[in-house]
């Protein structure tokens with residue numbers, strides 16, 4: 001007798017595969033993490049009457065959120081306009097176009113808010129010209145963090161009680177949403193956010209960055225700073241090297257933000273034996289085959305790629321100090337204003 005295979009739809013790909021990485025460390029490997037918040041936001045928009053059948057979606061994104069929206073737009077018959085920037089690489093641009101999305105690429109950064117703010121300003125122009133179109137607004141739409149209840153439930157099902165959650169922070173949705181739900185059951189959960197140098201999210205001065213997906217030039221409203229116990233900043237070279245480690249040691253071919261989470265989670269897990277740690281790995285590595293996984297590109301584009309790796313972070317006395325290597329700071333679940341006083345631009 002043949003056992004019938006259950007047909008699978010895109011929703012089945014929203015749940016991560018929980019991979020043991022030695023000791024009590026687990027990697028939550030997503031095919032494309034942003035499918036979950038994107039589907040949830042669109043569903044809620046339809047329920048609220050903000051998105052009609054055949055309607056137009058406009059969003060600012062240079063990465064996986066754009067891809068998730070494009071996949072869902074094809075399946076549900078929406079039109080999609082994406083405002084992106086340099087981080088929308090050639091392959092991703094091609095994929096978005098093949099999925100029927102319209103692209104508008106911003107070439108110049110905003111003098112204060114960098115590319116992120118420049119993209120948002122351009123998006124406002126498009127929204128004015130297309131009345132009735134829907135803007136998911138992943139940076140401040142509360143449905144983004146809310147959608148991660150499903151992820152928190154999946155973590156608990158797979159590994160039981162959790163002591164520490166580690167992940168990168170971009171819009172803030174994944175880490176803050178998951179942390180909020182997990183803390184309902186585990187109030188002592190340690191939450192560690194991973195950012196990169198020159199990102200204003202946790203107080204670094206804004207300057208060009210080499211890695212997309214984490215950090216930013218403006219602080220999204222969905223970053224709830226009070227969720228974080230500790231913040232780490234990694235330079236691009238450590239992030240790339242760690243993505244290679246994840247592949248070389250565990251056979252997991254994941255994107256650079258997964259590498260960033262892995263680096264910090266591995267260190268915390270080694271320093272806290274017996275504690276259960278979950279690290280969020282948001283996407284697979286295929287999109288980065290010509291960059292993160294290409295030696296020639298790494299040598300020409302990533303300062304310090306051939307340098308020595310750090311075994312552990314350096315503790316810094318303030319998040320605003322000049323950073324050149326892996327740094328950590330005890331955030332202690334405080335507001336941004338409590339830590340910094342002087343606030344960077346916020347959306």
Ligand SMILES: Cc1ncc(COP(=O)(O)O)c(C=O)c1O
Nearest residue numbers: 169170171172173174213257282
């Ligand atoms: C590849 C990748 N990793 C991590 C993140 C950060 O996730 P979040 O926006 O939920 O903070 C993003 C955000 O766009 C991303 O594209």
